[in-house]
Amino acid sequence: MAISLEQMVSLAGIAGEVMLKNGAETYRIEATMDHMAKACGASKVESFVIPTGVFLTVTDEVGRTLTVMRRVRNRTINLDRISKVNELSRRLVAQRIEYEDAKRILEGISKERTGFSLLPSMLASGAIGGGTAVLQNALFFEIAAAFTAAMIVRYIAHLVSKLRGVQFTFEFLGGMAVALCGVLLHSLWPHLRPDAVIIGGIMPLVPGVAITNAIRDVIAGDLLSGLSRGLEAALTSVAVAMGVVIVLSFKV
Amino acid sequence: MLALKIMAVLLISVSVGILYRIPRRLLIYVSFVGVVAWLIMYNTMRLGGSGILADFLASVAVGIMSEILARVLKKPATIFIIPGFIPLVPGGDAYMTMLYMVEGHYVDGVAKGMQTILTAGAIAFGIFVSSTIFQLIKNYNLESRWQDVRKS
Numbered sequence: 001m002a003i004s005l006e007q008m009v010s011l012a013g014i015a016g017e018v019m020l021k022n023g024a025e026t027y028r029i030e031a032t033m034d035h036m037a038k039a040c041g042a043s044k045v046e047s048f049v050i051p052t053g054v055f056l057t058v059t060d061e062v063g064r065t066l067t068v069m070r071r072v073r074n075r076t077i078n079l080d081r082i083s084k085v086n087e088l089s090r091r092l093v094a095q096r097i098e099y100e101d102a103k104r105i106l107e108g109i110s111k112e113r114t115g116f117s118l119l120p121s122m123l124a125s126g127a128i129g130g131g132t133a134v135l136q137n138a139l140f141f142e143i144a145a146a147f148t149a150a151m152i153v154r155y156i157a158h159l160v161s162k163l164r165g166v167q168f169t170f171e172f173l174g175g176m177a178v179a180l181c182g183v184l185l186h187s188l189w190p191h192l193r194p195d196a197v198i199i200g201g202i203m204p205l206v207p208g209v210a211i212t213n214a215i216r217d218v219i220a221g222d223l224l225s226g227l228s229r230g231l232e233a234a235l236t237s238v239a240v241a242m243g244v245v246i247v248l249s250f251k252v
Numbered sequence: 253m254l255a256l257k258i259m260a261v262l263l264i265s266v267s268v269g270i271l272y273r274i275p276r277r278l279l280i281y282v283s284f285v286g287v288v289a290w291l292i293m294y295n296t297m298r299l300g301g302s303g304i305l306a307d308f309l310a311s312v313a314v315g316i317m318s319e320i321l322a323r324v325l326k327k328p329a330t331i332f333i334i335p336g337f338i339p340l341v342p343g344g345d346a347y348m349t350m351l352y353m354v355e356g357h358y359v360d361g362v363a364k365g366m367q368t369i370l371t372a373g374a375i376a377f378g379i380f381v382s383s384t385i386f387q388l389i390k391n392y393n394l395e396s397r398w399q400d401v402r403k404s
Contacts, residue, residue: 024328024330025328025330028328077272077273078272078273079272079273079274079275079328079330079331079334080273080274080275081273082328082330083274083275083327083328083331086326086327086328087326090326120270121270121271123267124266124267124268124270124271125267125271127263127264127266127267128263128264128267128268128271128338130260130263131260131261131263131264131267131339132260132264132339132343134256134257134259134260135257135260135261135339136344154271195344195347198347199343199344199346199347200343202343202346202347203264203338203341203343204271206338206341206343208268208272208334208335208337208338209272209330209334211376212330212333212334212337212379213330214376215376215379215380215383216329216330216379216383218380219380219383219384219387237346241346241349241350244347244350245350245353245354248350248351248354249354
């Protein structure tokens with residue numbers, strides 16, 4: 001069964017869009033789109049991905065060419081989806097799956113709710129904060145406060161994403177909330193230090209995906225994406241630091 | 253005390269995995285990467301190495317383990333790298349920088365800030381180095397395979 005040019009382009013385009021939306025590296029998105037389109041019978045594929053959009057040009061055996069562009073606005077982090085699209089692309093290349101099934105699975109991946117709901121992610125965030133406080137040799141109540149602060153951070157993330165806040169709002173507000181928790185604890189019980197609470201609380205705000213992708217994009221030679229993701233990581237860190245600094249300077 | 257800290261690192265790595273929504277059955281590998289990397293950092297510091305060296309060695313280990321796991325399990329390496337390096341992040345240094353700056357000790361603040369940036373850079377370059385090594389190995393294998401084809 002022959003797959004039409006439009007179908008190839010739409011399949012590879014959706015795959016690229018899903019991967020970019022969920023935080024994959026640039027070269028992985030480009031390679032996945034190339035592989036998927038070639039597995040469907042394209043003779044030539046050119047792809048170009050930047051952190052805010054996907055461009056794809058496919059040529060079929062007859063020599064017809066089609067280009068699509070997909071703009072990606074709201075990006076989240078969901079490594080599960082990336083790994084699923086990766087798996088799907090491998091199966092498609094190995095010819096273990098038909099076009100219709102691939103398309104259906106891909107649309108399922110882009111719509112399904114994966115991962116954990118609010119409470120488990122709050123607990124996970126709290127565990128990051130509490131664990132970091134343990135590494136700082138904190139006292140028991142400081143660890144508990146760090147756990148709470150990190151949980152609040154996750155709740156703020158939930159609120160901000162619901163209200164479609166601009167970028168860096170969440171990091172700034174998170175830093176402020178954490179510092180407030182630390183300062184509040186110190187003023188209520190002066191023998192407890194705010195240090196471990198704040199250090200633990202800002203840990204879930206570390207832009208892990210941005211840092212990793214920036215490094216890996218630069219290694220792969222995607223300098224444009226590498227630079228912009230590096231800048232994203234730097235600005236995120238600055239937003240967190242400013243949130244903390246502003247609250248701390250009230251205290252002094 | 254060390255056992256408690258290892259438990260904490262394990263918890264951090266798994267929680268980062270949950271927060272970034274990595275596939276659930278990979279959480280066990282992720283926690284392994286995190287604990288090994290943190291132990292390397294801890295022991296380097298205990299033997300008198302600087303924080304920068306310790307973080308560099310640990311993040312090279314994160315990179316190598318992640319690339320191997322990625323090839324064995326056929327998953328993106330990013331999944332293993334992120335939870336592996338989060339316990340290494342110099343949060344304490346970053347906090348001290350902010351505190352010095354707020355209190356007006358700018359000289360101390362800049363010194364501490366420089367240390368924080370260099371430590372973070374060491375983590376980034378550790379991952380950079382190990383990923384580059386794997387890229388070179390892959391290119392070498394491709395090259396030799398290509399030469400075999402040409403000979404035959």
